[in-house]
Amino acid sequence: MGTLPSYAEDIDGGGSPSVSMLSEVAAARKITVVGGSIPERSSGQLFNTCCVIGPDGQIKAKHRKLHLFGIDIPGDITFRESDTFTAGQELTVVDTDMGRIGIGICHDIRFPELAMLYRSRGAHLICYPSAFNMSTGKLLWDLMQKSRAVDNQLFAATCSPARDTNSHSEYMIWGHSSLIGPFGEVLAAAGHEEATVIGEIDLSLIEAVRYNM
Amino acid sequence: MGTLPSYAEDIDGGGSPSVSMLSEVAAARKITVVGGSIPERSSGQLFNTCCVIGPDGQIKAKHRKLHLFGIDIPGDITFRESDTFTAGQELTVVDTDMGRIGIGICHDIRFPELAMLYRSRGAHLICYPSAFNMSTGKLLWDLMQKSRAVDNQLFAATCSPARDTNSHSEYMIWGHSSLIGPFGEVLAAAGHEEATVIGEIDLSLIEAVRYNM
Numbered sequence: 059m060g061t062l063p064s065y066a067e068d069i070d071g072g073g074s075p076s077v078s079m080l081s082e083v084a085a086a087r088k089i090t091v092v093g094g095s096i097p098e099r100s101s102g103q104l105f106n107t108c109c110v111i112g113p114d115g116q117i118k119a120k121h122r123k124l125h126l127f128g129i130d131i132p133g134d135i136t137f138r139e140s141d142t143f144t145a146g147q148e149l150t151v152v153d154t155d156m157g158r159i160g161i162g163i164c165h166d167i168r169f170p171e172l173a174m175l176y177r178s179r180g181a182h183l184i185c186y187p188s189a190f191n192m193s194t195g196k197l198l199w200d201l202m203q204k205s206r207a208v209d210n211q212l213f214a215a216t217c218s219p220a221r222d223t224n225s226h227s228e229y230m231i232w233g234h235s236s237l238i239g240p241f242g243e244v245l246a247a248a249g250h251e252e253a254t255v256i257g258e259i260d261l262s263l264i265e266a267v268r269y270n271m
Numbered sequence: 272m273g274t275l276p277s278y279a280e281d282i283d284g285g286g287s288p289s290v291s292m293l294s295e296v297a298a299a300r301k302i303t304v305v306g307g308s309i310p311e312r313s314s315g316q317l318f319n320t321c322c323v324i325g326p327d328g329q330i331k332a333k334h335r336k337l338h339l340f341g342i343d344i345p346g347d348i349t350f351r352e353s354d355t356f357t358a359g360q361e362l363t364v365v366d367t368d369m370g371r372i373g374i375g376i377c378h379d380i381r382f383p384e385l386a387m388l389y390r391s392r393g394a395h396l397i398c399y400p401s402a403f404n405m406s407t408g409k410l411l412w413d414l415m416q417k418s419r420a421v422d423n424q425l426f427a428a429t430c431s432p433a434r435d436t437n438s439h440s441e442y443m444i445w446g447h448s449s450l451i452g453p454f455g456e457v458l459a460a461a462g463h464e465e466a467t468v469i470g471e472i473d474l475s476l477i478e479a480v481r482y483n484m
Contacts, residue, residue: 131483170383170422194484197421197455205418208410209383242410270344271407 062142066099069107069120074098077109077117085115090154094187094217095123095163103144108163108187110152118154121161122146125169129194139165149175157182157261164188167202167216170209177210182261184210188218190234199234207238211267213245213259214238220252240267275355279312282320282333287311290322290330298328303367307400307430308336308376316357321376321400323365331367334374335359338382342407352378362388370395370474377401380415380429383422390423395474397423401431403447412447420451424480426458426472427451433465453480 067074076096084091091111098107098120106123124146126139149172150161160176160183167173167186176184184206190199199216207214217235236247237257246257280287289309297304304324311320311333319336337359339352362385363374373389373396380386380399389397397419403412412429420427430448449460450470459470 129484168422170387170418174383201414201417201421201455204414205383205422208414209381209418242414271342 062097063099063104066097066104068100069098069109069117070100077111080109080111081115081117084111084113088113090118090156092159092161092185092187092217094219097143098122104142105146106139106143106163107146108161110150110154110159110161113155119150119152119161121150121163122148123163123166124149124172125165127165149179151176151179151181156259160184162186164190164198167198167206168194170206173206173210173214177212181210181212182264183213183215183259186214186216188216190218190232195234199236203236204238204242207240208242211240211271212264213240215257220248220250240264275310276312276317279310279317281313282311282322282330283313290324293322293324294328294330297324297326301326303331303369305372305374305398305400305430307432310356311335317355318359319352319356319376320359321374323363323367323372323374326368332363332365332374334363334376335361336376336379337362337385338378340378362392364389364392364394369472373397375399377403377411380411380419381407383419386419386423386427390425394423394425395477396426396428396472399427399429401429403431403445408447412449416449417451417455420453421455424453424484425477426453428470433461433463453477 067076069077080091080093090113093109095106095108098105108121109117110119112118126143126145128138128140130136152159158181160181162172162184164186173184203214203216215237218233220233233248233250237245239245240263246255248255280289282290293304293306303326306322308319308321311318321334322330323332325331339356339358341351341353343349365372371394373394375385375397386397416427416429428450431446433446446461446463450458452458453476459468461468
């Protein structure tokens with residue numbers, strides 16, 4: 059975490075190379091892009107932030123991670139994201155061509171109440187840009203992601219960096235981005251390596267499961 | 272469901288052979304018993320009810336199923352528990368020698384908010400007497416039970432009738448009673464057949480996971 063502040067970008071001030079890159083791609087392909095998360099500098103604070111870019115290349119929504127991760131296993135590992143970042147205070151729901159998307163970042167997936175709020179606000183899909191660690195990763199991308207989808211009868215996606223990102227490498231589990239459907243079914247999944255995966259989101263499945271059950 | 276009313280027992284009035292049997296066993300063994308659920312007749316209504324019996328053989332708590340199951344898959348199966356039963360209105364938390372237990376019955380496991388309420392009321396274990404069906408069984412005893420335990424950092428148990436019970440046999444999945452720990456770990460699990468399974472509940476694991484994470 060020590061070097062993260064030096065990578066922080068000023069999104070609102072327009073000084074964000076990451077957002078510029080996502081914006082170019084979104085506009086060129088005329089697609090909605092839910093970005094990964096970057097350190098955002100704003101009013102002297104740092105946030106862990108994900109931007110959603112519309113097909114016109116403009117920022118449609120910006121989610122600041124609500125639940126900062128902390129772990130303290132004496133003699134093993136101690137890490138407090140709140141030493142560096144400030145927690146966001148707002149839910150993020152964005153309407154797109156494919157439906158209404160709620161955004162959470164990584165540890166936000168750990169909290170069933172966030173997913174329940176997104177369902178109550180009409181979300182069809184919750185996207186959780188993430189980076190999984192060895193101690194809780196498997197629980198998060200598998201159990202938690204599936205239960206958020208099944209409990210709330212909607213789609214849930216995680217996207218996580220593939221192998222060869224250059225930080226925390228001994229502590230991270232790379233990859234495992236996936237898309238889960240409202241029955242808990244795996245619709246698309248990446249392995250550890252960089253990959254493009256395509257999953258179809260059939261919104262009629264949401265209506266079906268909500269009606270049937 | 273058609274014949275269920277004829278099996279209904281008057282628990283409050285003392286006319287319950289099932290509770291008498293559980294009471295005898297609890298008193299003889301000096302143990303707490305969380306019973307399965309039976310149709311309870313009370314004031315002209317039927318409830319799906321689970322009794323918790325203390326080591327003295329007395330009823331310590333009585334849970335009436337809160338969330339009645341309903342399924343409607345046109346051309347396949349239609350079933351509405353609410354055609355027969357009235358839903359309970361109360362949470363059930365009971366203090367026992369091993370800790371504080373919250374009770375849910377079967378479809379109650381489907382609702383994360385119930386487990387969250389039990390956690391907020393200090394439960395160490397949630398017991399869900401259940402009977403799993405083919406369409407949702409696997410999701411319930413596996414995904415849902417684990418996520419209730421992990422989300423709320425407590426223990427979760429399901430107990431479900433073994434094979435050879437004589438109703439709904441083509442539609443049910445028998446067995447799969449299990450005990451899950453606060454990390455999502457399977458501490459004990461039965462197969463399809465009648466079995467005695469023993470799992471240890473180490474309450475210090477709850478404190479560990481809540482402190483560590």
